[in-house]
Amino acid sequence: MMIKTLRGMKDILPDEIGIWQYVENAAKELFELFGYREIRTPILEETSLFVKGIGEGTDIVQKEMYSFKDKGGRRISLRPEGTAPVVRSYLENNLNKKEALVKLYYIGPMFRSERPQAGRQRQFHQMGIEVIGSDSFYVDAEVIYLMKAYFDRIGLAGYTIKINTLGCSKDKTGIKKELTRFLKDKTNLLCKDCKVRYKKNILRIFDCKVEGCKALLRSAPKIIDAICGDCKDHFANLKKTLESLKVDYVVDPYIVRGLDYYTKTAFEATHPNLGSQDAICAGGRYDNLVRDTGGSKTGACGFAIGQDRLIMALGSKRESEKALDLYVAVLGEVPYKEGFRLCNGLRINGVSSDMDYQNRSLKAQMRQANRRGAKYVAILGEDELQKDVIILRNMADGQQREIKINNFIDEVKKLKC
Numbered sequence: 251m252m253i254k255t256l257r258g259m260k261d262i263l264p265d266e267i268g269i270w271q272y273v274e275n276a277a278k279e280l281f282e283l284f285g286y287r288e289i290r291t292p293i294l295e296e297t298s299l300f301v302k303g304i305g306e307g308t309d310i311v312q313k314e315m316y317s318f319k320d321k322g323g324r325r326i327s328l329r330p331e332g333t334a335p336v337v338r339s340y341l342e343n344n345l346n347k348k349e350a351l352v353k354l355y356y357i358g359p360m361f362r363s364e365r366p367q368a369g370r371q372r373q374f375h376q377m378g379i380e381v382i383g384s385d386s387f388y389v390d391a392e393v394i395y396l397m398k399a400y401f402d403r404i405g406l407a408g409y410t411i412k413i414n415t416l417g418c419s420k421d422k423t424g425i426k427k428e429l430t431r432f433l434k435d436k437t438n439l440l441c442k443d444c445k446v447r448y449k450k451n452i453l454r455i456f457d458c459k460v461e462g463c464k465a466l467l468r469s470a471p472k473i474i475d476a477i478c479g480d481c482k483d484h485f486a487n488l489k490k491t492l493e494s495l496k497v498d499y500v501v502d503p504y505i506v507r508g509l510d511y512y513t514k515t516a517f518e519a520t521h522p523n524l525g526s527q528d529a530i531c532a533g534g535r536y537d538n539l540v541r542d543t544g545g546s547k548t549g550a551c552g553f554a555i556g557q558d559r560l561i562m563a564l565g566s567k568r569e570s571e572k573a574l575d576l577y578v579a580v581l582g583e584v585p586y587k588e589g590f591r592l593c594n595g596l597r598i599n600g601v602s603s604d605m606d607y608q609n610r611s612l613k614a615q616m617r618q619a620n621r622r623g624a625k626y627v628a629i630l631g632e633d634e635l636q637k638d639v640i641i642l643r644n645m646a647d648g649q650q651r652e653i654k655i656n657n658f659i660d661e662v663k664k665l666k667c
């Protein structure tokens with residue numbers, strides 16, 4: 251029996267990798283222009299980090315985490331998201347002692363054992379940023395603007411930016427109470443999931459996609475009406491700043507996000523190419539997570555882009571760079587030795603080159619050079635070796651010339667520039 255990948259996990263093959271490298275390189279470049287530095291945290295963490303951070307009653311912690319006991323009996327989990335590990339590292343490594351405001355980004359795989367479907371794999375990939383150390387609405391504006399700038403930079407069109415405010419934790423408690431009161435005698439009208447949410451995570455009812463729940467919520471108390479003056483100002487200032495940056499957005503009062511740690515600003519970007527799983531980026535402010543993870547009260551804000559969905563939304567396949575600068579075709583054992591030396595010499599001089607390792611005929615080697623998209627082929631047989639030359643053929647026009655073996659690498663390098 252051939253062994254296959256696990257359900258919900260995928261290989262990314264060389265022919266597909268071009269678009270992945272493209273979106274990652276563009277992200278790194280832009281994030282760094284905005285002053286963010288990369289952080290790489292482990293894929294495994296203590297389970298309690300996510301239970302505390304994301305919230306006991308959330309779908310992620312309740313049913314989606316890959317958790318198990320290691321040999322020492324410790325409860326550990328594959329990270330289902332990137333923010334809690336970044337905050338853990340921020341505290342553990344005292345990053346706040348070096349700078350008052352810390353701006354970080356990460357790129358990497360996350361794991362959730364959901365039912366796999368289009369745009370939702372069990373191993374998925376996120377590119378995220380976190381700004382830790384400020385309460386300023388300018389930070390929220392920067393984070394949302396950076397998301398927009400990134401989409402524009404990679405040529406993504408047709409996305410929608412939706413923003414909302416959830417209020418501070420005091421406001422959240424208040425709105426939970428009001429919503430409980432409102433739904434108390436209407437729970438029989440809720441869908442099966444929302445009946446559970448009603449008890450465990452009531453705000454999540456706001457982002458239920460079931461029509462009956464949506465209809466019910468239209469007359470429910472609104473978060474925006476229940477938040478304090480400070481949170482209202484924060485949201486109003488954010489909106490004004492986004493307008494000054496020419497960011498188009500819509501206010502969507504039903505964005506609550508599936509994680510407990512969000513406070514004040516919550517936002518997402520959606521794309522019509524993606525069907526029901528249409529969010530390509532989600533983020534917001536999380537002013538209590540640093541404190542809840544063991545630090546002091548620290549304002550923070552960030553986002554995570556779902557790389558798999560982003561690539562689906564882009565809808566284009568970018569060819570991975572596979573064209574070769576030069577193919578070394580050889581005939582005979584002694585020429586092979588010399589060709590192998592030259593081929594490796596070219597490589598370390600910045601010329602991509604390759605040759606045959608299967609003892610094929612010259613004709614087969616030329617075919618292989620074509621398949622690899624080689625711009626030039628160098629031909630070396632016994633005759634050439636006798637004369638101390640190598641034949642260089644331009645594959646575009648078929649022109650050939652002889653070059654002294656000693657000058658060969660320098661001559662080919664000149665062709666590159």
Ligand SMILES: [Zn+2]
Nearest residue numbers: 418421478481
């Ligand atoms: Zn508030």
Ligand SMILES: [Zn+2]
Nearest residue numbers: 441444458463
């Ligand atoms: Zn529902």
